[in-house]
Amino acid sequence: MGTTCSTNCIRDHDHYAKKNQCPQDDLESSLSEHRVPLTAxxxxQVVKRCKEEAPTRRLLRYFTWSCKNLxxxxxxxxxxxxxxxxxxxKDHRAVDILLSDLRKDGRVLEAExxxxxxxxxxxxxxxxxxxxIFKNLDLFKCPxxxxxxxxxxxxxxxxxxxxRAEGVLLHHKDKISGVExxxxxSILYGWSMQENVKEARRILQExxxxxITLDLYxxxxxxxxxxxxxxxxNPSGLVPEALNVMMEMRTYKVIPNSVSYNVxxxxxxxARRVKESLKLLDSxxxxxxxxxxxxxxxxxxxxYLTGRFGKGNQIVDMMMEAGxxxxxxxxxxxxxxxxxVERVNHALELLDRMKKSLIGNYGPMYDVLISKLCRSGDFEKGKELWDEAKEMGIFLECSRDVLDSSITKVFQPKWKEKVREPADQTKPDTQVLNSKLSGHRNPQKRRSKRKQKGRSKKKAAST
Known part of the structure; x- marks a missing residue:
């Protein structure tokens, strides 16, 4: 009987906390009229149950009302x-309000x-x-x-x-015993995010x-x-410097794993460095x-990105052969x-390889391929894939409208292949050459102009 009563109470409080069609003061009045005893x-339990469904501000009002009554x-x-x-x-305003109330009421803020x-x-x-908050943890009674x-x-x-994290560490070095x-x-990761190799190396040395054991992480x-x-x-130093770090790892008896190579x-x-990628995979x-x-x-x-589709398929086969x-x-x-890269046929072949491996979860692949085929104008193949997915009982997220050519806009590439027009047979080759060289002056005209200028200068000197 007690269990049933508490369940009904939780259900009623859930209803008031989630309801969002009433006036601003209706929540508090409705809860005040509720005669079921309120407990911490x-x-x-109500706050946890309603956190995914109720509006956060309404949930905050419910919790504030509960604090006043309890x-x-x-x-x-x-x-x-x-x-x-x-x-x-992520309701930061609500967090600020509750932290302020916690501090005013003299409550203890837990480390978690x-x-x-x-x-x-x-x-x-x-x-x-x-x-x-960290600097004033004493005000929250938190050490x-x-x-x-x-x-x-x-x-x-x-x-x-x-x-900034190192600044905190500098003032509290005596308090990190056991968590050094x-x-x-964490600080090493912080410098790594900034891609600051010098500071990251300094942390390793420290x-x-x-x-402190330098492990694989x-x-x-x-x-x-x-x-x-x-x-x-420094792209040229990418491979040699990385391999030097891996050699250094071995000196510390830390063996590089697949994560190391994947980086x-x-x-x-x-960087589209294909040969080095293949060589590294082999090594x-x-x-x-x-x-x-x-x-x-x-x-x-x-x-695939560099157009080596056959070699890419071989890599996939190699992975499958490795088990x-x-x-x-x-x-x-x-x-x-x-x-x-506009290679839908290769994508369809890859889908066939996936189905042979019986992995499952084919829905997203069919969504991508059906949309791509229809937007490329191949509605027949898109319809074929749609029917195949439905026969296999695969749930598709793309709409059936994508199969309608009157609705789906076919992608038109911006670039167009240049088509050379046939040469005009009525126009002699000499005229074509003259038209191309129309910007160049006739050398005979240049000589005549020079002679005229020379004659005019001689006449002027004689006078």
């Missing part, structure tokens, strides 16, 4: 839970709540506000310990604010001096920073580092690349 667990019965734990919900909903709030504020460009220091550093570095590795890895992060920087500023393969693909296999599906995707992609079963997005992205 009930409020938290008073001290609403504990700090429930209040912190509500702040995290509004932070996850601060971590979520700091991350959300930095993501929207309010890193100053996040640092302001500046290793958890909060690591949280603010991680939040700042996630958006590339490595210098986590903090320094970690080494503090006896550290080297892969630095390798990405180095490759991205060289891709823009370099990605940059080589963006992976010979060195004992088995390529994953991402490695094969990066190489096949650059081959790798890629996810559906592997084929989806490659089919998108082939459609982008």
């Amino acid at each position: 667990p009930l409020v938290v 008073g001290s019965e609403l504990e700090d734990r429930e209040f912190n839970c509500a702040i995290r919900v509004f932070a996850e909903k 709540t601060f971590s979520v709030v700091a991350e959300v504020l930095v993501k929207v460009g309010r890193e100053d506000d996040a640092l302001g 500046q310990d290793k958890t909060t220091v690591a949280s603010i550093v991680n939040a700042l570095c996630a958006k590339g604010h490595a210098k 590795s986590c903090v320094y890895k 970690m080494k001096s503090k006896n 550290c080297f892969n992060t630095f390798l990405k920073c180095l490759c991205e920087c060289n891709l823009k500023n 370099l393969l990605s940059c080589l693909g963006r 992976m296999r010979r060195s004992g580092c088995a390529p994953d599906w991402t490695s094969y995707y990066l190489v096949a992609r650059v081959l 790798l079963v890629p996810p559906a997005k592997f084929y989806y992205h490659l089919i998108g690349v082939l459609c982008g």
